Amino acid sequence: MGLIANRLLCISCLLSVVVCSSGGKILVFPEDGSHWVNMQVILRELHTRGHNLTVIRSSRSFYIQGSSPLYTVITVNITQTEAVDAGIFGTLLQRSIALRKMMPIVRFFEQQKDVKKMLQIFHNGALSLISAILDDSFLTRQLQDTKFELMLVDPAFPAGVLLAHYLQLPMVYNVRWLNAGEAHMAIAPSPPSFVPMYNSLFSDRMDFLQRAENSLRYLFSRLQEHFIILPIYDKLLKTHFPPGSDLLTMQRTADIWLMRIDFVFDFPRPSMPNFVYIGGFQCRQAQAISAELEDFVQSSGEHGVVVMSFGVMVTALPKEITEAIASAFARLPQKVIWRYMGERPSSLGNNTLLLDWLPQNDLLGHPKTRAFVSHGGTNGIYEAIYHGVPVLLLPLLFDQFDNAIRLEVRGAARVLEVSTLTSNDFLEGIEDVIKNPSYRSSIQKLSQLHHDRPISPLKSTVFWIEYVLRNKGAQHLQSPANSLPWYTYHCLDVLSFLLVFILVALWVLVTLCRLLCCRPKRKQKAD
């Protein structure tokens, strides 16, 4: 019954797409959580420009809405238990905090086990979703018949990539992560001598031992890809794709990679010609906040306000950490606006306002805002850079530790260790960020550079999506390197050949020398 209802929904969705005629027909395959926050920004812009948008989501999605006036939604029914839901982030957070208290060497091995488990959970979730789509011949036929012109994909996990190849559509990525690491790793040369690996906590200036560890991390990530991730999709590839289809090659052949990166924030590193850097595209000028909130902000007087948010995935922190933060806030002369959905801390001061949701961009752009307390999610960091607000970072999960390093080495943020956080640590940290002018001047320099570009990142985003629509792809920007095996790409076949050639030549030379040198000796002896 649910399946029939789902199919009827799909038909009505697809019909509505066919009916609209202006703009391009774009099939959107987003990822959940904070990834969806910024995908929506692009969708709003594309809708304004008259494109027909269809979004595919899983019925187990915890953040992508099931309907919208801006786009048609196809909800794919997922019944398997492998689906990822919001609950996982709470568990991961507890584990992350526990890990941070361990000895470094123990932590490293525990982390590796965790990474394996996490990759399996997320990739099995992606497999359930793409399997549910491809196994449903009615849905796939309808998708084919709709004649989409382009697929806009967040390729963090490969379900969208596989669907784009199945439907043989040009593909634009809205991307930061792919498989098990930063998206550049999939296609741009990434020498471990100056490209820090995901979760290495290194900057791009490494000493010898750091470079050695970074190289090993690079090797591990490739092994994870080959031995953990790829096997998950083996059966699906054999069932639904031509023989010899290879997931890594499919992932590399997107027409345009809209990278959610700006080198004002990230470390400069090798790039490819079909990469377009759109970091900060989700930011916009601050709008007026509600009268109530404005009153609260104005009541801070000359001291101003501190804004704190830990993003959409982490709704609550462990009690002892919350109490430490709340009691430190209570000792500040500033007012505090804190996005928090957990139990109300007992030590909360009168100067602190707890909210379920806050207009983060507008508050960061408010002239009274003195500092931003964040977990180090990418969206929040770009908003802080856009508005030039210094940051106190308490990284918790995923890439947040790497993000923290990037802002810290530029002098624009102070980073605190959350697992051992005390009220005094937090108070000292937040006072430092508010009072020490170097944080503000550093992030304002970054802000100035971030704004100084020929066209805005959002305009650039839309331009390149429409470019692929107009030109039916961007084949000429794709290097044949995308389909080279790794040993060919790194010239290992040529090097082996040359090495064998040199060894044989040396052997021949040595043998000849021996023959020539030994004979006269024998002769001499004979003489």
Next chain:
Amino acid sequence: MGLIANRLLCISCLLSVVVCSSGGKILVFPEDGSHWVNMQVILRELHTRGHNLTVIRSSRSFYIQGSSPLYTVITVNITQTEAVDAGIFGTLLQRSIALRKMMPIVRFFEQQKDVKKMLQIFHNGALSLISAILDDSFLTRQLQDTKFELMLVDPAFPAGVLLAHYLQLPMVYNVRWLNAGEAHMAIAPSPPSFVPMYNSLFSDRMDFLQRAENSLRYLFSRLQEHFIILPIYDKLLKTHFPPGSDLLTMQRTADIWLMRIDFVFDFPRPSMPNFVYIGGFQCRQAQAISAELEDFVQSSGEHGVVVMSFGVMVTALPKEITEAIASAFARLPQKVIWRYMGERPSSLGNNTLLLDWLPQNDLLGHPKTRAFVSHGGTNGIYEAIYHGVPVLLLPLLFDQFDNAIRLEVRGAARVLEVSTLTSNDFLEGIEDVIKNPSYRSSIQKLSQLHHDRPISPLKSTVFWIEYVLRNKGAQHLQSPANSLPWYTYHCLDVLSFLLVFILVALWVLVTLCRLLCCRPKRKQKAD
């Protein structure tokens, strides 16, 4: 006396720079010949935007004018015989044609000798120029006192780069070539598995043997750099720069690299975040040509015209080639406009107009133009792409052979071998380009893609020059990789360390096994 006059000229130049106050103070260090053609386009634009421009040229320059209403010129007196003059191109052309007639293996070794000689000639020329500047303490002090804000440099040879470092100025490159190869090679990862080397005549799709040859060419080019080019500047570096100064590091640390490349024409390959691709920035919409020329063009009727030019460096071709081309032209129904300064060919037809100079861009943009016959210089190729005119290529020197491959594999040009050219070959070639619609449709597809960009390449050029002026550099876009030694960059130190570690571990393991395995055996025997 000449020296005093030169100094007085310098003083007046510099004073005039100091007097002007609007815009930025930019010191320009161009290269000669066709490089100067496109540098001028940028200077005109910068002048229009109110910047103060000072151009440094050698007194032996054969193409950079000694004065201009748009910019101040400093002419540096060069008396050494090493200076490069225009005559060299005639000699090089004769040699190139002779080489093309040799057996491939003989040609390869002859070419290597030529490359060495040519590098020495050009780099000694650059050394004379920068030595003349740095040895003149009066001139250098004046340059320092003028407080330039930026140096705009064509870094094909390193005189400008050295001066920028001497004056400690932010540096923007207008660049395609550097030292002995394509400019990317100096800083962007360039795996020889898919990045064809200069003069290899390979595309980016190579078979195993081509990749092996390409890898060897890569190795040779690095060796040339270390053993031919770098020693030329050793003494100068010791005299005028702090100890430990390294030319390659200096070359890599330009703030912005304005690359005269568009991937519509060139093969996609790894890039760096401070590379801005401006290929085709010199092209512009066609203007009306002179009435006389227009009459000639219109007289071609429906057949249209063929435009031929071999650029600014090659003024004349060997007689037998000129005659072959002229007699083939005479057999065409089209009219021909040929830029040619040599002896008038005896077989020239009535349909062919010889000119000392022609408005190439405007003729290529004329609706009557059916084909362009070119040597494959970059400027001409971009104009052909801009206006969508199919090309017949007769590459003669330098990068022209590589340019030809790029246009040929895209189906937008036919390439002929000039050393063995007959009249019939040429006629068949030009008729093919005019009559076969695939050349026109291919280059028009390239043209459409070339025009489809968020901002024009010339606007982009000016934006990034002014960006460096505004921000006093673009340090944040520079990777620390720029100053890593090559073995560290390629992780060879880490790999060696890990290899030794593994070997020692294996040795320990084997030794332990032997000890453990041997003892029981003895015991057994004893039993």
